[in-house]
Every structure is written in structure tokens, then in C-alpha cells.
Amino acid sequence: MKMQLAEQEKGLEVDKFNPELIRFQLDHWFGEAVRSAGPELASKVLEILHFDSWECGSQNWSSVFQVEFKKRRGYDLVDYLPVMAGIPVESADFSEKVLYDVRKTIADLVADNFYGTVAQIAKEYNVKLSSENVAPTMMSDALLHYKYVDYPGGEFWLKSPTHDKPFDMVDAISGGHIYGKDIIQAESFTALRMDWDEHPGNLKTTADRNYALGINRLFYHVFVHNPWTDRKPGMTLDDIGTFFQRDQTWWKPGKAWFDYCQRVQFQLQKGKPVIDLAVFIGEDFPSRSFVPDRLVPFIPNVFGAARLESEKIRLENEGQPTAKMPKEVTYSKNITDLSQWINPLNGYQYDSFNADVLINRAKLVKGKISFDGGIEYGALFFPGSHKMGPNTILSLASAEKILQLLKDGATIFVDEKPNLQPGIRSEADQNKWQNVIDEIWNNANLSTWKIGKGTVIKLPYLGNDFASLGITQDVYFPNLNRADSERLAWAHRKSESEDLYFLSNQKNEKRIFDASFRIAGKVPQWYNPVTDQTSALANWKIENGRTIVSITLDANESGFVIFKEETKEVLAKGNASEFEKVQVLDENWELQFDTTFKGPKGVVKTTKLFNWSTSENDQIKYYSGTVVYKKEFIWKGKDANKIWLDLGEIANMAEVSINGKDCGTLWTFPFKTDISQALQKGKNTIEIKVTNTWANKLIGDQKLPKEERLTWTTAPFRLEGEELLKAGLFGPVMILKEKNK
Incomplete structure (x- = not known):
């Protein structure tokens, strides 16, 4: 259910506070x-009832x-209705208390x-209820509806x-967690x-960053139903969204990308998240989760x-020019951008929580606070x-x-003493x-004090970490500086095994770096979701209750360090793999373009690899689609064990x-x-199908009469004056032998 209407489609909207009318509307x-x-x-086919933004x-x-x-607040609002029109009743303070009760009632009813x-309707139909955010449009506690x-x-x-x-992201993640x-x-x-330049390779780090934030299932935006089989790219959602559909150039080879996402999500749906800290969103309305800068x-x-x-400079916002992204849209460079807040607490993760779970679910479990959601x-x-x-x-x-909670033994950070009870x-x-307030804030002139078995700590807290409170970093990178540590996104989940x-x-x-994990007594292994392969980690040690692992990640690479098998060993020293160049295959390739995508007919022979967009042949220069590279080579190696093909670029x-x-x-x-497994002694035939994006063909077609074009789309053309994108196989193409150092 997409709660969005075009101007000409606006009409009556269902009353979101009335269950009888909600049922009537859903039923119809x-x-x-x-x-x-x-x-x-x-x-058989209906599994989810989804409410979009x-x-x-x-x-x-x-x-x-x-x-x-009256049922929820205990008095009749009719006596005070003028306050909803901005007219004070009795006094400004009294009126504000009434308005608070109005806002809270709205939030509760939503x-x-x-x-x-x-x-309840979803349950009656035996389907799951899926929903995005209520905030910021609706007066709400942005986490509360997620309990349903x-x-x-x-x-x-x-982009x-x-x-x-x-805020939508951290609301959903925290709401889900609590x-x-x-x-x-x-x-x-x-x-x-x-921009028609989107492809799995340049989507990956964005996906990974959000996986680390706490997401474990993606809804891809957008797949538009395209009624035509002869129009490419075809129907779009105007120019909104990334083009995930059958007439995307890389739709078929893109299965490898979707497989990667499924494997990551499978792992991230195991067990429960490990989160050390939780931040109260307050009881004013509207209320939302804390993004890191707050x-x-x-x-x-x-x-x-x-x-x-950097925050001082960002918030002062002096002499900072605006920027454009996309090119038609201007934005302020001091907005909150989560891509600039990776691993912000340097080894700690946090959730936000609301009054509902605090009042109705919070309890102490082995010295930690639980909201009965599986996280302590x-x-x-x-x-x-x-x-x-x-x-x-x-x-x-x-x-x-x-x-x-304090009397039971909790550790709680507080700021200034509250001076107002709402409503x-x-x-x-x-x-x-x-x-009660006086009892909690009984030593507010101190930085910390005890209440029962618990500890109160006054904010702002000036420590560099929380180790002195018994909360050590879940993961940190001892041989990286802070800036480099903040370019490694991470998440931790724990199951029974x-x-x-x-x-x-x-x-x-x-x-290449070391990672120190807050775990001991288990062997670390590496799982690569791109290849779906699990391998041993050659070098690691256990000391002071932590496991320190040597890790190598290629550009944009991601994966999982998994601790499963118990061990009494405290040190493992092995030889990492290295690759030795055996043979170079850069020369004398045959290229077959697809004529249905307006590529040149026949085989194109080349003595060296090249960028299609630099060709003097417009059918190559502006080509978008798949090209088949072919060549034969002689393998003279003694065996084919641990032999790799490296395509370079x-x-x-x-x-x-x-x-x-x-x-x-x-x-x-x-x-x-x-x-x-594919290589054989003597003559071999190699075939590489290379696919680029739609951008170059769209740019080229714009220069042609409409009747001569391949492309047709409902998205407005906006690539005028843009440079052609690199396309093709550039190499060096090499055969490598994997060896231990």
C-alpha cells in the first residue's frame, strides 16, 4: 500500500484512528x-501485506x-478544544500540557x-505485515508502530x-531491534x-554500509512492469529509481550480484544483533531515533x-558552498550523511529506544538491560x-x-535533571x-554516583571509550588510525552456535590490517559471500580475552569472520596465499557484438584490448550491451591446480x-x-562476455533521428554533454598460480 497520490488523484483518505473504518477500507x-x-x-502466492512510505x-x-x-488521558478534551486552534486556555503552561496529551494520543492511535x-487483519489472512516509517509525516513516536x-x-x-x-533507516533498525x-x-x-551508469560494482559499498548499519533484507527500487518486448530500456518510473528490470543490460549476469546480496542477508538473519548501548529518544512528540551526529x-x-x-566546521557552515547531486539538484553540504558516519563510535554499536519498551519491557539480565528483543x-x-x-x-x-533498573544494577547515563512531567x-x-526525580538525580553535582546496585553517570561523558565500565570495544583495528578505522563498516550477530x-x-x-574481536576460545574462519566459499584465516592469536586476526580485503571487498569451532589454541601462524604471474593473454582477441543492440556485424579482431567508447566506429563507441571476447591459448603448465584468471580492469x-x-x-x-577445473593441458578456448551500462547508447542515440534509435524510455534524457563511460575489457588479462608464501 503506497500512501502517495498524484494531485489529480487526491480524494478521501481513510481515518487512521478508527479501527472500524480501517477494516472497511482494507476489506475493499x-x-x-x-x-x-x-x-x-x-x-500460495500471497505472503506479505506491505505499507510503503x-x-x-x-x-x-x-x-x-x-x-x-478520555480513555487514555483521563479527561475530556472538548473542554479545552481552543488550544488546538492556537488559543491558550488558563495559561500557556497548562495549554502546552493539554497539547502534549493531544500529540501523545495521536501517536498512540497511529x-x-x-x-x-x-x-490483526494480516494475521487473519495468514500473511506477514511489512511497513516502512510513519515519521516524519505523522505525529508519532517513530519506533512505536514497529511493535505491530x-x-x-x-x-x-x-546519489x-x-x-x-x-532517520528512516535508524528508526527501522532500532525499532526492529527493541x-x-x-x-x-x-x-x-x-x-x-x-544516470544510467548504475551497476552492481558501484552499488556494492552502499549496500554493504547499510547491511552493517543493521539491514538484512533489501527491497530493490525499482522494477517497473514493461509491457513492450521491443522497447529498450523501456518503461521506467519516470527517472526515479535504479533500473532493476529485465531490459537492464546487466540483468542476466546481474544474478551474481543478487546471489551476493542473498548470501549476506542469509548470514545477517542468523541469531540476534550484538549492540552495547541504547539511547532514549525521549517522550516529546514527534520523536525519532538518534543519528550519530546527534x-x-x-x-x-x-x-x-x-x-x-569536523563537526564544528560542519555545523558552523561558514564558507561551505552548496553542491549538486544529481546535477539538477542543489543541496547543503552540512546535512547528515550516514556514509560519513561509518563505525562512528570506534568499535561500539548503539540502538535508540522509546518509552514503551522502557516502561513495559525493560529488565536487568546478568547485569545488562533487556527489552525482551534478544539484545542485552x-x-x-x-x-x-x-x-x-x-x-x-x-x-x-x-x-x-x-x-x-538502577536499584537492580543497571548502568545509566543521564543529562540534566528533568523539570517537567508531561501532560x-x-x-x-x-x-x-x-x-522519584530527586532520588535519581540526588548527586547531580557529581560525575557519577551509585543507586542500589546500579551506577549513574552524568552526561556529557568525557571518556574515550566505555572500557572502565566493563564495556570494551566489540571490534577495533589496532594498527589503523581513526580515519582508516572509519572506512571499515561492521556488524556483529550471535546465535547459539x-x-x-x-x-x-x-x-x-x-x-591489510588486524582486527581485534571481543571473543575468545573459538577458531576464526573467513566466509566470502561473493564466491560462497569458506576458508581458514592463516594468522590469528587470542590474548586478554580477545581474538586478533590478520585480514586482507581487496578494494570494496566484504565478508564474514565467523567464530564457531571451539579451540584451546591461542596462536595460529600460517602462510598467506600469493599469486605468481604465469601467462598474459592481452593480445589477439575476437570480439562479437550483438547486432540486435545495434553493434557491428561480424567479428571484430583486435591485437590489443581497448575501451569501446574511444573507438572511431560509432557502432562500438556508443554500444551498450554484451560483447563476447574469444581467443585460444596454449597452457604449458605442469598442472592446473590453484590456477586463476585475473581480468585486470x-x-x-x-x-x-x-x-x-x-x-x-x-x-x-x-x-x-x-x-x-576448466583448464586443460595444451589448447584452450576462453570466452568472456563483457557487459556495460545503458549510458553510452542513450548518449549516442540522442544524436540520431528517432526512427534510427535502439533506445526508448519514459525517463527524460538528461545525459546531454556527459562524457562517454569506459566500457569493455581492459586487462591486463593474466593467468596466475596461487602459492603459499
């Missing part, structure tokens, strides 16, 4: 679809609002009456800073303008000196006033739970609230076969593949 489209299909077919606007009244308000109702949702969802955009959704949802998804790679004032030294300086947090943070949340308010129920309350209630750490090199260069994907045997699809660094 969702229910009707099920009835039309019939129960047998529906049970909330784009229909907000709501502050309903035929049930007065009754719901969650309970709307999402609670559709969750089976599959929480966020949204991230590609579209003005439309990217960092309510114990095992699958957290994201609408992925939505783009404001398609935490800097409260734990400055955890972010490090360089980050404090070492400490809770209550930041007090902050950007977009300037009030220092705290409800009596929240304060009482904080006090109880209309009795004098007795107010006195009780004040007593294994711990797995996802690592992603966000740099476009090869890196390609643009953009390559399917390799030798002697008719599939040797894999290469789409990301390193562009090499094991050919041991």
Missing part, C-alpha cells in the same frame, strides 16, 4: 483481491478521538488503532542527498534521477578529536534536551523504571514524580568460461576467478 481492496484470487491461490499527510481528529482521548488493526510490524522497513537513496532517509524483529528491510537504491555533544571524546573539529545492552543513555527535542521532560512511569497530572501524581562479524572495506583500495561485468565450462561472473574487485 486487500480483502477483495484475496476473494478474487480465491483462498487456494491466495494461500507514509506520504498522505497527517491527522489530528477523528470521530473516535474524543472517546479515545500505532495501536491503525497498525494494531492492520496487524513483522518486517520493519527503512529507506535509503542512491540523492536531498531525499536520502538516514521489539525483537529478526528481519529488518530497506527500500534500496531509490534515486532522484537515473550523540556527539553527549559522548564527545568517543568520537575523537578529528570528528569534533551494557548501558542506557538518557540525553535530556537535544536538537529537535529541547524539553527536559520525563514521565513518572519512565522515571520509576529508571530508578528500578495534565494530579497534584499527588506531581509530588510522586518529583520524589556461532558469532559472526560482517566487515566491509568502504575504500576503493586494497587493505573491466567495465562493468564479465562472465568467464573456459572450454565451455562456466568459471563465474566477475562484477567487483578483485576481478579474478579460479579456473583450475
Whole structure:
């Protein structure tokens, strides 16, 4: 259900506060679809009821609002209705308390009456409920509705800073975590303008960064139904989205990319996330999760000196020019960009949490705080006033739970003493609230104090880490500086049988480093989701309760360090592999272009590899699609064991076969593949199918009369004046022998 309407389509909108009307509306489209299909077919094909991003606007009244308000707040709102028109009643403070109760009631009804109702409907139809965010459009606690949702969802955009959704992502991830949802998804790679240069290789680091953030299922944006079989690229969503559909040039070889994503997601759906810290979003409305930059004032030294300086410059925003991305859209360079906040807490992960889980679910388990979602947090943070949340308010129920957690032994960080209990309350209630607040903040002039078995720590916290509190870094990189550590994205999950750490090199260069993991007594192994291969890690040691592993990652490479098999060993020293050049295959290739994509007829012979876009032949220069490279070579090696083919550089994907045997699809660094099983002594035939993107053909076709063009699309042409993209196989193409050092 996409809650977005074009101007000419706007009409009546269902009352989101009234369960009876919600059921009526759902029954007349969702229910009707099920009835039309019939129960047998529906049970086979219908699995998910999905609510996409909330784009229909907000709501502050309903035929049930007065009754719901009185039931939830304990008094009749009708007596104070002028405040909803901006007219104070009794006093400004009193009016603001009434308005708070109005906002809280709206937030409660969005969650309970709307999402609670559709969750029940989904259950009745035996399907799962999937939903993106309510905030920022609707007055809400941005996490609350996820308790009713089976599959929480966020949204991230590609090359579209003005439309990217960092808060949506952290809301969905935190909401999923605190309510114990095992699958957290994201609408992925939505783009404001398609450049037609997108391919798996340049999507990978964005996907990996969001996997590390906490996503473990992607919704690809966008696959548009294209009714034509003779128009390419064909129907698009105007120029919105990344082109994931059958007339994408790399759709068939792109299976290797989708396989990679499925393998990563399979691993990241195991067990539960390991998160050390949780931050309270507060009880004002609207409220959203904390993106990393909002935490800097409260734990400055955890972010490090360089980050404090860069944040000072960013927030002052003096002399910083605006930028354009995409080229038609201007944006401010000081906006929150999660790609610049990788591993921001230097080895710690955090969630945000709301009053609902604090009051109704929080408990102490072996010295840690649990919300019954499968994650145990070492400490809770209550930041007090902050950007977009300037009030220092705290409800009596929240304060009482904080006090109880402290007495039980929790570690809790607090900021300034709250001075306001939200909403209309009795004098007795107010006195009780004040007593609890005074008991918690009884030593607020100190930096830390004890209450019962627990510890209160005053914010801002000036430590560099949390080791002194018994919370050591989950992972860190001892031989990397802070800047380089912040280009390694990571996530940790734990099941009954294994711990797995996802690592992603966000740099476009090869890196060799040590990683120190907060685990001991198990053998580390490496799982490569590109190749689907698990291998031993040659060098590691266990000391001081940690395992330090030597890791090599190629440019943009990612994978999993998995701890499963128990060991009493504390040191492993082995020889890492190295590759020796055996043979170079750069010369004398035959190229076969696809004539249905307006490529040249016949075989194109070349003595050396070249960039198609530099050709003097326009049929090659502006070609988009797949080209088959072929050649024969003589293998003179003694054996074919551990023999690899390295393509050097390609643009953009390559399917390799030798002697008719599939040797894999290469789409990301390193562009090499094991050919041991395909290679034979003597004469061999190698075939490499290289595929580029649509950009060059679209640029070339724009120079031709419409009747001579290959391409047709509903996306506006916006590549005027753009340079052609590199395309083809560039090499050096080499046969390598794998050896141990």
C-alpha cells in the first residue's frame, strides 16, 4: 500500500484512528483481491501485506478521538478544544500540557488503532505485515508502530542527498531491534534521477554500509512492469529509481550480484544483533531515533578529536558552498550523511529506544538491560534536551523504571535533571514524580554516583571509550588510525552456535590490517559471500580475552569472520596465499557484438584490448550491451591446480568460461576467478562476455533521428554533454598460480 497520490488523484483518505473504518477500507481492496484470487491461490502466492512510505499527510481528529482521548488521558478534551486552534486556555503552561496529551494520543492511535488493526487483519489472512516509517509525516513516536510490524522497513537513496532517509533507516533498525524483529528491510537504491551508469560494482559499498548499519533484507527500487518486448530500456518510473528490470543490460549476469546480496542477508538473519548501548529518544512528540551526529555533544571524546573539529566546521557552515547531486539538484553540504558516519563510535554499536519498551519491557539480565528483543545492552543513555527535542521532560512511569533498573544494577547515563512531567497530572501524581526525580538525580553535582546496585553517570561523558565500565570495544583495528578505522563498516550477530562479524572495506583500495574481536576460545574462519566459499584465516592469536586476526580485503571487498569451532589454541601462524604471474593473454582477441543492440556485424579482431567508447566506429563507441571476447591459448603448465584468471580492469561485468565450462561472473574487485577445473593441458578456448551500462547508447542515440534509435524510455534524457563511460575489457588479462608464501 503506497500512501502517495498524484494531485489529480487526491480524494478521501481513510481515518487512521478508527479501527472500524480501517477494516472497511482494507476489506475493499486487500480483502477483495484475496476473494478474487480465491483462498487456494491466495494461500500460495500471497505472503506479505506491505505499507510503503507514509506520504498522505497527517491527522489530528477523528470521530473516535474524543472517546479515545478520555480513555487514555483521563479527561475530556472538548473542554479545552481552543488550544488546538492556537488559543491558550488558563495559561500557556497548562495549554502546552493539554497539547502534549493531544500529540501523545495521536501517536498512540497511529500505532495501536491503525497498525494494531492492520496487524490483526494480516494475521487473519495468514500473511506477514511489512511497513516502512510513519515519521516524519505523522505525529508519532517513530519506533512505536514497529511493535505491530513483522518486517520493519527503512529507506535509503542512491546519489540523492536531498531525499536520502538516514532517520528512516535508524528508526527501522532500532525499532526492529527493541521489539525483537529478526528481519529488518530497506527500500534500496531509490534515486532522484537515473544516470544510467548504475551497476552492481558501484552499488556494492552502499549496500554493504547499510547491511552493517543493521539491514538484512533489501527491497530493490525499482522494477517497473514493461509491457513492450521491443522497447529498450523501456518503461521506467519516470527517472526515479535504479533500473532493476529485465531490459537492464546487466540483468542476466546481474544474478551474481543478487546471489551476493542473498548470501549476506542469509548470514545477517542468523541469531540476534550484538549492540552495547541504547539511547532514549525521549517522550516529546514527534520523536525519532538518534543519528550519530546527534550523540556527539553527549559522548564527545568517543568520537575523537578529528570528528569534533569536523563537526564544528560542519555545523558552523561558514564558507561551505552548496553542491549538486544529481546535477539538477542543489543541496547543503552540512546535512547528515550516514556514509560519513561509518563505525562512528570506534568499535561500539548503539540502538535508540522509546518509552514503551522502557516502561513495559525493560529488565536487568546478568547485569545488562533487556527489552525482551534478544539484545542485552551494557548501558542506557538518557540525553535530556537535544536538537529537535529541547524539553527536559520525563514521565513518572519512565522515571520509576529508571530508578528500578538502577536499584537492580543497571548502568545509566543521564543529562540534566528533568523539570517537567508531561501532560495534565494530579497534584499527588506531581509530588510522586518529583520524589522519584530527586532520588535519581540526588548527586547531580557529581560525575557519577551509585543507586542500589546500579551506577549513574552524568552526561556529557568525557571518556574515550566505555572500557572502565566493563564495556570494551566489540571490534577495533589496532594498527589503523581513526580515519582508516572509519572506512571499515561492521556488524556483529550471535546465535547459539556461532558469532559472526560482517566487515566491509568502504575504500576503493586494497587493505591489510588486524582486527581485534571481543571473543575468545573459538577458531576464526573467513566466509566470502561473493564466491560462497569458506576458508581458514592463516594468522590469528587470542590474548586478554580477545581474538586478533590478520585480514586482507581487496578494494570494496566484504565478508564474514565467523567464530564457531571451539579451540584451546591461542596462536595460529600460517602462510598467506600469493599469486605468481604465469601467462598474459592481452593480445589477439575476437570480439562479437550483438547486432540486435545495434553493434557491428561480424567479428571484430583486435591485437590489443581497448575501451569501446574511444573507438572511431560509432557502432562500438556508443554500444551498450554484451560483447563476447574469444581467443585460444596454449597452457604449458605442469598442472592446473590453484590456477586463476585475473581480468585486470573491466567495465562493468564479465562472465568467464573456459572450454565451455562456466568459471563465474566477475562484477567487483578483485576481478579474478579460479579456473583450475576448466583448464586443460595444451589448447584452450576462453570466452568472456563483457557487459556495460545503458549510458553510452542513450548518449549516442540522442544524436540520431528517432526512427534510427535502439533506445526508448519514459525517463527524460538528461545525459546531454556527459562524457562517454569506459566500457569493455581492459586487462591486463593474466593467468596466475596461487602459492603459499
